[in-house]
Amino acid sequence: MLVVTAATVLSAGCTALPLLGGDRNFAAREVASEPRIRLVTPQTLGGLPQSPSRPLWNASRETLAALRLEVGETTSAIAAPYGGRTETEDAIVVSAAAGTIDEPSALLWAIVAAIDDATDIRPVRPGPLGGDAKCVVGHSSQGKQAVCAWADNDSVGIVRFLSDSLRDRRDEFVEIRAQLEQPAG
Template sequence: MSQPPANPFGPPHDSPTPPQQQGQPAVPQQPGPPQQPGWPQQQGQPYGGPHLAGPPPKKSNVGKIILIALAVLLVLCLGGAAAIWFTVKDEVGDVVDATKTRVVAPATLAGRAKNTDPQLQTVADQMVASMKSEVKNETSTVGAFYGDPTKQDLLMIAAVSGVMADPKKELDEAVTGLSSELSVTNMTAVDAGPLGGDARCGDGKAEGVPLGVCIWADRGSVGLTVMYFKTAEQTKAEFVTIRGQIEQRS
């Protein structure tokens, strides 16, 4: 009668070797896996213990965020926005006010802390440098990120100040660029807030990420806000607050 095969890893730890039955040939013992000094033999796990890794880290999608930011940069630099000239005397007061306009990046924006991720900061710096080189007669520029992408709460701003010869034209050109670069649709007029000018908001999508986009233009500045992972309605609800913290007049 055949005998069952021997345990390839030997008898259980501390178990006595079963006695050889009379009349049967001795079955040689198979060696168990080598034991590390100071480590007890693991029972029932001949191929190693369970993985002890914690939960996977949340993805920040920084790569996608950067690509979207670069597309936004193209939009703002399409027309070389600022130009100091005007033709109607009644516009003199507007131009004087425009020369006092500046755009800034506050430490917090609409309750969100400034994001200091090195990759995002590098892109923000590149945005500012490019706007300074492409936009004519700018008086200030800003590019920054706020919030936490791992919580799907990230806000990007990009703006430039300078005397705008035709703010409506700047706004139209920016809207056309957004439609092309970020597939923004349904751009509708929204309340521009106490700083005046014109503003529009719409829904976009780039690199598979939904975007809420709002843009403004007035005599002294043009700029936009992009909320990643949000809709235009969500962005519009905060637009006046955000713009009011970016655009300042002395």
């Protein structure tokens, strides 16, 4: 059931994601001369291998397309699902874009506000690269999910945890972000 409904959970979980800014554009007007962040997709994430699930890949790419609209001159981007190979295996779906962002805190709140049935919004340590981060746990009409996101002046990303059980994923999020986001150079 987890794999079958994952794409629906992802899209239903963020109804307004392509319209994050509405009339606002969070992309910086001036582009930094050198990228400071490089995004990478490791072979495994949270102990899970990359997923072969086409619906999960499509969902991660759709989310990335929305994030790219909010980043000035994208310098690095990733979209990948992990796990979800069986009906009971958890899945982690990541999407992130690096570039320049004028108002990272406002963008983060727009992301959180776009999540349907967002309950239990919690701040989380953003990790060694800073910025602002939040995690949301709750239910969508198709299942259970925890969504964590970060935004700073150089990048924005969303990490979705799809599972049969809801649990606090804040510590896992910090570890996952550290694996995905590296200093450029």
